[in-house]
Amino acid sequence: xxxxxxxxxxxxxxxxxxxxxxxxxxxxxxxxxxxxxxxxxxxxxxxxxxxxxxxxxxxxxxxxxxxxxxxxxxxxxxxxxxxxxxxxxxxxxxxxxxxxxxxxxxxxxxxxxx
Amino acid sequence: xxxxxxxxxxxxxxxxxxxxxxxxxxxxxxxxxxxxxxxxxxxxxxxxxxxxxxxxxxxxxxxxxxxxxxxxxxxxxxxxxxxxxxxxxxxxxxxxxxxxxxxxxxxxxxxxxx
Numbered sequence: 575x576x577x578x579x580x581x582x583x584x585x586x587x588x589x590x591x592x593x594x595x596x597x598x599x600x601x602x603x604x605x606x607x608x609x610x611x612x613x614x615x616x617x618x619x620x621x622x623x624x625x626x627x628x629x630x631x632x633x634x635x636x637x638x639x640x641x642x643x644x645x646x647x648x649x650x651x652x653x654x655x656x657x658x659x660x661x662x663x664x665x666x667x668x669x670x671x672x673x674x675x676x677x678x679x680x681x682x683x684x685x686x687x688x
Numbered sequence: 689x690x691x692x693x694x695x696x697x698x699x700x701x702x703x704x705x706x707x708x709x710x711x712x713x714x715x716x717x718x719x720x721x722x723x724x725x726x727x728x729x730x731x732x733x734x735x736x737x738x739x740x741x742x743x744x745x746x747x748x749x750x751x752x753x754x755x756x757x758x759x760x761x762x763x764x765x766x767x768x769x770x771x772x773x774x775x776x777x778x779x780x781x782x783x784x785x786x787x788x789x790x791x792x793x794x795x796x797x798x799x800x801x802x
Contacts, residue, residue: 607789614697616779616794624787632789664733670787675721675740677790679733 577601578680580665586686593652595683597665604670606648607677608632608640611662620663623648624670655687690715692782694793701770702801708755709765709796711780718742719785722756722763727777727795736778739763767798775800 581596599606605624609617609632619632621640629640637659641649648667652659665680691714701707713722724736739747739756747754751771755764767774780793 605787605789609792614794616694617790617792619789619791622789662731666733666790675723675738676735677723682731 578665578667578678580663580680580683582683583681584684584686586688587652587655588688589656591652591655591687593655593685593687595650595652595663595665595685597648597650597667597680598646599648599667599678600646601667601669601678602645603667603678604645605668606642607666607668608638608648608650609664609666610634611664611682617664620650655685657687659685660687661685690717690782690784690791692780692791692793694780694796696796697794698797698799700799700801701767701774703770703772705770706766706768707770707798709767709778709780709798711763711765711793713761713763713780713782715761715782715784717784721783721785722754723781723783723790724752724754724763724765725779725781725792726774727779728773729776733779737765770800772800772802774798 578599607622608620623642639651663683668677720741722739727733737749751768777795781790783790
């Protein structure tokens with residue numbers, strides 16, 4: 575089974591802190607994604623990566639950066655956490671072949687910024 | 689930009705009954721995929737069903753089926769013989785072929801009444 579793991583289920587940080595959210599997948603997937611999920615807003619794409627060291631901005635990249643040094647790992651970085659970044663963060667991965675369709679999700683990280 | 693609209697923030701259904709969740713999308717492309725994802729209260733997002741746009745036949749997975757109306761850009765999910773375990777957030781999603789991200793609707797919260 576495909577497994578996408580996220581480093582923390584719950585995280586509490588203070589305003590201004592630098593925050594790292596880690597995501598690891600074990601299926602050699604080319605594509606990896608970071609979303610944030612807020613009530614009433616659904617899932618919004620922050621960044622995605624289709625290869626090592628490659629990244630593309632999603633719909634809401636402001637205040638975030640990403641790193642993908644290895645194929646299996648995709649990190650989301652909050653350079654200076656703010657209270658409006660309190661949210662559920664979901665990581666996902668997917669194979670890069672044209673016929674692939676299923677995107678696999680991690681369990682999510684509930685981040686609270688105080 | 690592609691958009692996905694779920695017009696029903698909340699729905700409820702009696703156990704063993706049938707419920708239909710609505711989804712419309714906006715695109716000018718002809719080669720794309722549509723999905724329904726389920727997110728139970730434990731938060732792990734899982735794929736329920738998918739539909740390739742080039743296929744005219746509606747997809748079916750056990751008690752789950754879709755009504756795909758390409759011209760109307762409509763993609764509804766029908767759940768038959770509803771079970772308590774079907775209670776969850778359901779997200780409709782769309783993506784183009786290739787290394788492209790999923791675009792999600794805002795979700796429909798389904799309650800199943802015993």
